[in-house]
Amino acid sequence: MSIEFYLVAVCILLLFAVFDLVVGVTNDAVNFLNSSIGSKAAPFKTIMIIASFGILAGVTFSGGMMEVARKGIFHPQFFTMPNLMAIFLAVMLTDILLLDLFNTHGLPTSTTVSIVFELLGAAVAVSVIKITMAVDGTMQIWDYINTAKALTIVLGILLSILVAFFSGAVIQFFTRLLFTFDYKPRLKKFGALWGGVAMSSITFFILIKGSKGATFMTPAMVDWIKHHSFFIMFCIFVIAAAFFHFLIIKFQVNILKPVILVGTFALAMAFAANDLVNFIGVPLAGLSAYITAAASPDPLNITMTALAQKVHIPTALMLLAGAIMVTTLWFSKKTKTVTETEIKLGQQDEGTERFESIWLSRKIVNMADSLFSSVKQMIPAILRKKIAERLETVESDTSLTMQQDKPSFDLVRAAVNLMVSSAVVSLATSFKLPLSTTYVTFMVAMGTSFSDQAWGRESAVYRITGVLTVIGGWFMTAFIAFIVSFIFAMVIFYFKIVGIAGIIGCAAFLIWKNHIKHKGKEKEKEEMNIFSMDKVENFEDALSITFDHLEYLLRNIRESTHITFDALFKEDLEKLKMERKRVRLFQVWTNTIIANIFKVLRLLQQEDEKTSYNYYQIIRRLQKISDNHRDIVIRSTMHVSNRHKGLLPVQIEELKDIKVCVINMLKMVETSFHNREIIHYNDIAEQYHYMRELVAKYNANQISRIRDNSSKTRLSILFYGISGNCLTMMRQNIKLFELFNESFKIDEKLSKSYVKE
Structure with missing residues (x-):
């Protein structure tokens, strides 16, 4: 193959980047939209505008997974440019297909995990080929692959699922004890202090996520923020609490709404800063590989040692990507489908359940019921009565109107969702622990809904089935991503143009089928209306x-x-x-x-x-x-x-x-x-x-x-x-x-x- 063929391959990769941005935003929008939309903290258009600004702010930060695409999963110095093109094409095709599949079924998954395991699968495939073709046989699979990184990510997934769920459940429990479901009178007493804590968590989250990759911050500034974290949070707490107290006393403002909107901005910004490179990192790495090879006298055989170096992404390119993401956010119907899944699993009232019960969910409910019954017996009756009174739900006013605009959950839970999600992600980032924003936000939302007794006896088995389905989908993401990218890389490596054309044709057909299936589901929703x-x-x-x-x-x-x-x-x-x-x-x-x-x-x-x-x-x-x-x-x-x-x-x-x-x-x-x-x-x-x-x-x-x-x-x-x-x-x-x-x-x-x- 000539160098010109690989120029075409780079163009295909850049085109795939656009498609990947679309399917990626569709899946990840649930991270920052579900709390504000589910609680109806503001009109839908207002929420979308704030999220859009958050995305545009986030794309100006060049941090995230770029280095993972270039050198985090494999060692580029052992691969040539044709090797990497096979890997990158396989990764992008798999990513588009996988995310589109999950979007069609309305299941949120992690774009970070998908890109990591796609890179791992494709790199393993090409490494196996290189080992079998080698004459001396001195290289082994672990010489090519950064296995420690992949293992760390898997452990990070498991840890984030547990920590996020229990953090959301515990904090929501104590927050609900403080405010109860009739929270407005108590908001005047404790709202300013609680709002200060929430804002310090959320705004510090913006700082720690933003400073890590912001081009306008010097290393000294980033280091100062890192070493003065508690001082920064204390200052934010004092200022926010004083400001909220003024708003409550002077203007009778419900301070939960600005907390939720700021949190929406923060998570949207974090998504763009952290996950944008999941979609364009691989194509840009392919472009770097081509430029490096084209400058060499032997472009098809030179090793890609240059990819181990850091790279700076032009701001104009980041803003273009941000514009595509914002456009998708506004116009993609599948975004609403994915968002609805999480909102329905956390809605406070009874409603039409999306998932049926399965034997495992019934078993979990029975075990949990037995456990809580045993724990209740250990708590004094007076204390149980007091807690029950504080957690008693407030019935809405009886009206003949069926309350079209009734939120799925209240502002207290929405604010806790955003506060805890921000805190968990910030803490993990400060310790350099890899985790998925999707996993954290979803499991926090499930933890708070569980604590709010949204999973009552009438709905628990269905909600747990839904959660198990989503979590199972996360692990299926890793498995499918690895296997499919492995196969695609093999096909592309051996069959070159014919293999690429065949896979693109199959991908186009599957995406079209998913589109038809999604239209059918949308028609069913319209009929339900x-x-x-x-x-x-x-x-x-x-x-x-x-x-x-x-x-x-x-x-x-x-x-x-x-x-x-x-x-x-x-x-x-x-x-x-x-x-x-x-x-x-x-x-x-x-x-x-x-x-x-x-x-x-x-x-x-x-x-x-x-x-x-x-x-x-x-x-x-x-x-x-x-x-x-x-x-x-x-x-x-x-x-x-x-x-x-x-x-x-x-x-x-x-x-x-x-x-x-x-x-x-x-x-x-x-x-x-x-x-x-x-x-x-x-x-x-x-x-x-x-x-x-x-x-x-x-x-x-x-x-x-x-x-x-x-x-x-x-x-x-x-x-x-x-x-x-x-x-x-x-x-x-x-x-x-x-x-x-x-x-x-x-x-x-x-x-x-x-x-x-």
Whole structure:
């Protein structure tokens, strides 16, 4: 290969740097956005502007992982420029794919860990090749690789997870004891002192992170800051406490809001200063390698000893990278997806849980419950009572409005999140311990939510499953990064242009698939918004919207039933699997409608027992409709998936008749709900009775088929199951229809039920 080919490789690396900035910011934005967004400390645009300024301030610092990309994981003096190009191309391709995958699924991971293990995997691959090709065999793998650095980073991950979680939990516990959930009155007494502590932690974090890499600071200034840390923090504490006391007394300012916004700026700045080089460090190292090689008389064989030297990044380049990061922050939809994951795992109130429970989360909850029960017995009853009173949550004012703008958690927890995250990262930085800002901020947020009892008995198993999923993803990041970059480096080293083109093609296809998948998830979220009751102002509106929601759900169940029957008749497994996925979505919709009904029931006066009973009946009917539809889909899918014998022609014809009745009745009920009027109720009742007779007749026919052995056991179970499910669904639809009439008093003649249970 000529030197010109490697110039093209450098251009590709620089192009990859742009893509990596986009996917990197998308993943890491959760670090500095979740506390301010989750607590609604300020309008969304204000938070984004502050975070943007934090990023632009951070990119002017050239510290971070640049040296890791050049010499931290491997020893560059043992590699040639072609060797390093194979490593760097493999690293960038892996990084873009890996981060995009995590962003699609809304899982925050560490860009630091990903880049380190990608460098490690690719460097090991090229080192193995060099060892196998060597004639003398004097070099070993540990001569090429800085194994101590990788081990230190792994230990740093484990340590940061534990320290961050327990630090967040303990500090939040004592902060909540001090302020309680009704914190505003107590903020006037202790707010200034507490705010001084928080600001000294956060602003010192800015100093220690900024001074380490700021180009305008001399070594003497950095050294002075390092040796006068406690004096600086004391001065910040005194000034901040005095200023906050003045704001509270004179202007009645809620000082938690400025603390949170300053903390958001600090973490955004730290992210840009520390993690920017995760995205552009490797491409710039590739550029340095090319420039060094091009200046040599033997560019393809000269070793890269020059990369061991320190490098200064031009400020203009850093600002350009910062502009790309800020643009991504504002316009990337996946940023919101990743942020929502952490906010939902820490939300104070019950809500739709993103994760299901697993055996491990249930085991952890049971163990924790037993442990806390034992600890409680050791604490005096009087003290337990006092603590319980201080930690008692404050119910929000009862209102017909569903509180669209209600924060996921309060300002106290948001401020603690930022204060503890800043303190832990600052402490680790001062001791030169490698850790991930992502891991620290996430685990602190989980620790504070745990301490705030956000992980109650109704939500603990789901929240723990989510945390385990994210933590498992962190370790998967390291494993996947190593393996994939190892393979990519091998392919690029041996196949050169063809290998690079092939990997880029595969990467483009996978990114496109992830994009399609994310669009699907966004569509599901938009559909979930249909079931919102945020703008409800009175009970009549709530009742009307409930039937709108029922109409939308029934329409989708009708469409799914139609597809499921046809797919069963044709034994189309792919369509059945798609409907089974939709069933999970219908279950979420059903649970959301039921949760909304519970909220509305809380708004009703106790003496309005009749309306409350009718609303409860809606829940009962809806659950039965949803369960029976799900049973039809699962029965059909499992039958075809197991490759059992298909339905007999006569069974198909009979089920087609049943299907027509079901579809027609669902359509009539939908229309009534939509138009708020009774449409041919007698026709619907007659249709139901006709269907009962039809099912009875076809069940008798099925008995004959069983006797003559034309229908085997599994076919008989399927037939009876589906026909029974359909009949139950229709009975519950009639009941919903009667409740609809009674709720809106459309027709007094229908006050008596036409259909028996």
